[in-house]
Amino acid sequence: MEAQMKRGFLEACVLAAVSGEESYGYQIVKDVPASMGLTESTLYPLLKRLEKAGCITARSAEHNGRLRRYYRITETGHERIAELLAEWPSVQEIYRYVKGAHHDAR
Amino acid sequence: MTRDEFLNRLGELLACLPADQVRETQEFYAEAIADRMEDGMTEAEAVAAMGTLGEVAEATLDELPAVPRAIARTKRKSTALLWALAIVGSPVWIPLLLAFVAVAATVYICIWVLALCVWIVAAAFGGAGVVGLLFTADGIIIGHVPYVLTSMGMGFVSIGVALLAGAGAWTASKQIACLSALWAKKAVSPFWKDRGNKSRRGAEAAPLTA
Numbered sequence: 001m002e003a004q005m006k007r008g009f010l011e012a013c014v015l016a017a018v019s020g021e022e023s024y025g026y027q028i029v030k031d032v033p034a035s036m037g038l039t040e041s042t043l044y045p046l047l048k049r050l051e052k053a054g055c056i057t058a059r060s061a062e063h064n065g066r067l068r069r070y071y072r073i074t075e076t077g078h079e080r081i082a083e084l085l086a087e088w089p090s091v092q093e094i095y096r097y098v099k100g101a102h103h104d105a106r
Numbered sequence: 107m108t109r110d111e112f113l114n115r116l117g118e119l120l121a122c123l124p125a126d127q128v129r130e131t132q133e134f135y136a137e138a139i140a141d142r143m144e145d146g147m148t149e150a151e152a153v154a155a156m157g158t159l160g161e162v163a164e165a166t167l168d169e170l171p172a173v174p175r176a177i178a179r180t181k182r183k184s185t186a187l188l189w190a191l192a193i194v195g196s197p198v199w200i201p202l203l204l205a206f207v208a209v210a211a212t213v214y215i216c217i218w219v220l221a222l223c224v225w226i227v228a229a230a231f232g233g234a235g236v237v238g239l240l241f242t243a244d245g246i247i248i249g250h251v252p253y254v255l256t257s258m259g260m261g262f263v264s265i266g267v268a269l270l271a272g273a274g275a276w277t278a279s280k281q282i283a284c285l286s287a288l289w290a291k292k293a294v295s296p297f298w299k300d301r302g303n304k305s306r307r308g309a310e311a312a313p314l315t316a
Contacts, residue, residue, distance in 0.1 A: 039155075
């Protein structure tokens with residue numbers, strides 16, 4: 001998958017993963033579709049970026065005698081998801097065009 | 107590799123970053139390893155699932171702006187190499203840096219000079235309007251009606267244009283303020299990355315129990 005497109009999809013997936021109840025790193029890795037290939041090393045910078053952009057909030061809470069960091073989506077994050085979803089029709093249009101052109105060429 | 111070995115080595119690889127950033131990164135990976143072990147993995151498996159140390163360090167450094175990233179990567183390879191490059195390359199990078207600062211400052215000043223020009227035009231019309239009204243007063247004193255009417259007309263027209271130009275200058279100034287902020291952001295982007303374009307509202311939520 002093209003890097004920039006994958007980055008956008010990953011961002012949407014991570015926001016979606018924390019859009020219901022708050023979640024934590026490993027749970028997010030498990031929740032995001034495996035096809036995205038999300039790992040902790042990809043997730044960490046992404047979470048920092050989203051937190052800095054005000055799309056998610058983070059808090060530390062005790063879990064089994066250690067601290068675990070929980071993330072939750074903010075209103076800005078919901079707006080970001082809505083923006084990404086609004087782009088979907090144009091992505092579909094591009095897909096149809098490329099597919100049609102590819103099919104005609106064969 | 108054990109969890110502690112992984113985290114210590116990661117700390118060494120990220121030594122070029124501020125200490126609190128390194129600690130925060132280590133805590134994230136310590137938590138991820140602990141969560142995977144809770145999920146049934148062995149310590150070695152959980153550490154291996156994080157990816158190679160090089161990948162993990164690179165992913166963290168990738169978030170830095172261009173210039174600090176280049177410095178961090180060079181420093182990671184060797185601090186001596188960084189100093190050697192900084193000293194040997196100084197005849198190149200110092201003039202380049204000065205030129206960059208000069209260009210950035212010049213563009214910034216030019217943007218604001220534009221706004222100043224519009225305000226000067228507005229002020230000039232305002233001044234002309236006041237003078238026109240003063241001439242009107244003179245005309246009244248000498249009792250010359252056509253002169254009074256002409257001066258009054260010119261005075262009011264000038265004041266009207268000044269008000270319009272002032273309103274335009276105010277709008278232009280606001281636009282230019284946005285433009286200059288955008289330029290300042292672009293100028294510092296190689297050194298300082300600000301992806302957080304929205305406010306950090308609620309960045310730290312109140313602690314709750316797990």
